[in-house]
Amino acid sequence: MAKIRPPCATLLILILISTAPHPSHSSFNQYRTLLSLSHSLLTRVANLRAERGDISGSNRVKLISQKLERGLGLGSIGLAWSVGWDYMRNYAWRELDSRELYGAVLDLNELMRYLSELVRVDSEMGRATWVGQNYGNVLGVSKRLLVRLLRVFRQSGTLRETVETVKREVVEGVLLRDCLEVGSNDLKGLIQVFRDLVSQYPPPPPPPHYDRDDL
Numbered sequence: 001m002a003k004i005r006p007p008c009a010t011l012l013i014l015i016l017i018s019t020a021p022h023p024s025h026s027s028f029n030q031y032r033t034l035l036s037l038s039h040s041l042l043t044r045v046a047n048l049r050a051e052r053g054d055i056s057g058s059n060r061v062k063l064i065s066q067k068l069e070r071g072l073g074l075g076s077i078g079l080a081w082s083v084g085w086d087y088m089r090n091y092a093w094r095e096l097d098s099r100e101l102y103g104a105v106l107d108l109n110e111l112m113r114y115l116s117e118l119v120r121v122d123s124e125m126g127r128a129t130w131v132g133q134n135y136g137n138v139l140g141v142s143k144r145l146l147v148r149l150l151r152v153f154r155q156s157g158t159l160r161e162t163v164e165t166v167k168r169e170v171v172e173g174v175l176l177r178d179c180l181e182v183g184s185n186d187l188k189g190l191i192q193v194f195r196d197l198v199s200q201y202p203p204p205p206p207p208p209h210y211d212r213d214d215l
Helices: 008-014 024-053 057-073 077-090 096-121 124-152 157-170 175-182 184-198
Strands: none
Touching: 008 024, 008 096, 024 057, 024 175, 024 184, 057 175, 096 124, 096 184, 124 175, 175 184
16 A cells, blocks of 8 residues: 655644644644634534533533644643654654545545535525535545544554544534534635645555556
C-alpha cells in the first residue's frame, strides 16, 4: 500500500475538536481559523442542547469548546505537550497511509457539496426539510471519514482518543445534526479549511500498469 511521510501539519487535521499541537508556520492562519470556527460552532451547539434540557449533552460539548478556547490562546502547554508527545512517540518515525488521507479528501469534498446545497436554502422550514432528506447521507460520509482517520492514527494515544471522541459524539450524540441546525455556514467554512489542510498531501501513486507482453 502506498505511503507518504507527512510534515508536522498532519496534526492539524484533528483540530476539529482537538487540543492544539504546534502548528507549522505555513498553516498557522488556517489552524487559527479552524479553531475559531470550531469553538463558535460548538458553543452554539452547547447552548442549543441546554435550551432543550439536555444538560449532560451540553456539558460534553462545553468541555470540548473549552479545550478549543485554550487552544485559541495557545496557552494550554500541558495539552499541547500531550498531543505533541503522542505524535513524536507514535507517528513522527512512521509513514502515514496516503490512501486513507486521499480518501479523507474525497469525503471532505462530498461533505462540501452537501453543505453548499444547505447554505443556499433560505428558510428554516426548507433547511429542516433538507436535513430530514439528506442527514443520513451526510452522516454516512462523516462516519466513513472518521473511520479513515482512525486507520491513520491507529496507535493508542491522544490523537486516536481525539478521533474516537469525535466519532462517539457524531454517532451517539447527534453532534452532526446539531451542527447542521445551528450553523451550516460555520460548518461549511470549518470543513473547507479542514479539507485544505488535508489536501496538502499528494494522492497515492496509481497501481503499476502491465502490458500483456510483460505477463
